[in-house]
Every structure is written in C-alpha cells, then in structure tokens.
Amino acid sequence: MALQVWLDGRLVPEEEARVSVFDHGLLYGDGVFEGIRAYDGIVFRLKEHLDRLYNGARVIMLDIPLSQEEMTQAVLETIRANGLRDAYIRLVVTRGVGDLGLDPRKCPRASVFIIAAGIALYPEEVYINGLRLITCSVRRNSPDALDGSIKSLNYLNNIMAKMEAIRAGVPEGIMLTTDGYVAECTGDNIFLVRGERLITPPTSIGNLPGITRGAVMEIAARQGLEVREELFRLASVYTAEEVFVTGTAAEIVPVVEVDGRPVGAGKPGPVTKRLLDGFRELTKTDGEPIYP
Ligand code: PXG
Numbered sequence: 556m557a558l559q560v561w562l563d564g565r566l567v568p569e570e571e572a573r574v575s576v577f578d579h580g581l582l583y584g585d586g587v588f589e590g591i592r593a594y595d596g597i598v599f600r601l602k603e604h605l606d607r608l609y610n611g612a613r614v615i616m617l618d619i620p621l622s623q624e625e626m627t628q629a630v631l632e633t634i635r636a637n638g639l640r641d642a643y644i645r646l647v648v649t650r651g652v653g654d655l656g657l658d659p660r661k662c663p664r665a666s667v668f669i670i671a672a673g674i675a676l677y678p679e680e681v682y683i684n685g686l687r688l689i690t691c692s693v694r695r696n697s698p699d700a701l702d703g704s705i706k707s708l709n710y711l712n713n714i715m716a717k718m719e720a721i722r723a724g725v726p727e728g729i730m731l732t733t734d735g736y737v738a739e740c741t742g743d744n745i746f747l748v749r750g751e752r753l754i755t756p757p758t759s760i761g762n763l764p765g766i767t768r769g770a771v772m773e774i775a776a777r778q779g780l781e782v783r784e785e786l787f788r789l790a791s792v793y794t795a796e797e798v799f800v801t802g803t804a805a806e807i808v809p810v811v812e813v814d815g816r817p818v819g820a821g822k823p824g825p826v827t828k829r830l831l832d833g834f835r836e837l838t839k840t841d842g843e844p845i846y847p
Pocket of ligand 1: 713802804
C-alpha cells in the first residue's frame, strides 16, 4: 500500500505528495525539520521535538500555519493513516512557494509535510561491536553564521562531512568547531565517559540540542552519573574510557575506535550499555500515545 503523506492539511498517497520547484525549502534550504521516532504505539518525546521545531521557526521568522496542538494531531493522524506502531517520522516546514529571489516575503504561506514510514533500524551488530569514527576535515558551521541549534534544511555542511566519513569506510564522523573543539557528529551528538562522569559539548557552540542527548542526560543523572557540558578537544576523545553517540535513529551507539585509536578497551563499555538499557526502558512510556 502506498504511504499516506500529510501535505498542507491533507493526507495524500505518496505519489501525489509533491512540492513546487518554486518552494524556497528546495531553492534555498529555507525551512526547518524534525526526525521523530515512534516505539510500539508511542511517539517518543513528541512535545520536545515540536518545541525544537517551533523554536527554530521562531528564530528564522517562519510562521508555521498550525498551532503546536494542531501539529501534534497532524503527526498522530499521519501515523494512524499508515497503521504504524513503530515509525520514523519526518516533519518538514518550508518557507513555501515564492519567486526565484531570496525574499521570503514572496512566500505567503509555509508548506508543511509529514512522512511516517517504517523505521530502518540500525543493525544490532553496531550495538554489540560498536562503531568506528573518523574526524572530518569539514568544520561545523560557525554559529555566528548559521546556528546549528536550529534544525534547518541547510545540511550541506553535515553532508560534506558525512561523505568524508563514508569515503574513509566508516558510517559517522566527528565534526569540530572552527576553533578545533569537538562539536558533534554529522547526525548525532557525542558523549565521553570518564569514571562516573559523562561529558558532552555544550549546545552554545552550535550543536543541535538533540532530543536523545537530553534524554541521556536525564537517565545518566538518575543512574547516579555526573553530567557535564564542557568544551574538549580530540585528545580527550582519544583518552576517554568510553565514547558513544546519540540520535533519534541511532539511539545510543557505542564507539570503539576514533581516528585509528581504540577507545578504552576497544569494545563497548558498561556505562554505555547501562544507558542504552535505560533509554530503551524510557521509550516504552515517554511520549504521545498514537492509539489512546
Ligand atoms: N546532531 C545533528 C547534526 C543531527 O542532525 C542529532 C544531532 C541528534 O538529535 P536527536 O534529536 O535526533 O537526538 C541530529 C539528528 C540521518 C539523520 O538520516 C539524522 C538526523 C537528522 C536527519 C537525518 O542520519 N539527526
């Protein structure tokens, strides 16, 4: 059966879900988006995802033509229309259809679409054996230019870095700020473990405030770990006891090698495993029920 896509207020079969070549999301990457996940009938932290979306829209002065409550209902309706309990949801808001110039005033109405698809799970192997990472030479955008805390449609920077990782034979790469501090990965946040302490870079340097990152910080505190947001360089990564990355698709994935150096014992560590167990528990209850 064709996917039903929510497009500007209507559910339409995927082959009818088309946007204009004059849409400024396409012409200029002018818009914001979210990647959200549902676990067994519950949309994980939907409110937090929508808060991030609406905050990003506010920063770029984009009027979303639905209230946050209406957007919540639109997301749930889209998942229901596709009969899904486990899903990956992509929600996109673009500046809308305009002319060929940059001027967003020529776009009278934002376009909104919501895709709810079956989720392509990470292979269980990565949770067991861990990931290898490289550091990408492509730097994270300076937040003075484009603030990475906005999940905007401008992902070229991350895509360039991702290509570099793929060319090096690994699925994910570390991105640095222009000052050489570790920022995040191309589509995931990063954490280090030292003793009973978790360290992750602050979002003020232009990282995405990941929903998974936020959940991990809460779980860690509940598990008695100290959580710190601080700047660090690659040497701290190379000498950490454990490293892991977090993201909606990835959840929590252990990292076992960075730039050819084994991390800790070179295998997934106990703190990472405990956090992943805690995270998977949380996904059973924390979020918006799809079929109440
Ligand atoms: N940093 C960046 C730059 C991201 O794009 C995350 C961190 C993790 O955030 P959440 O909220 O998911 O915990 C993201 C989100 C993909 C893909 O296909 C990944 C993201 C977005 C879109 C696609 O890998 N990551």
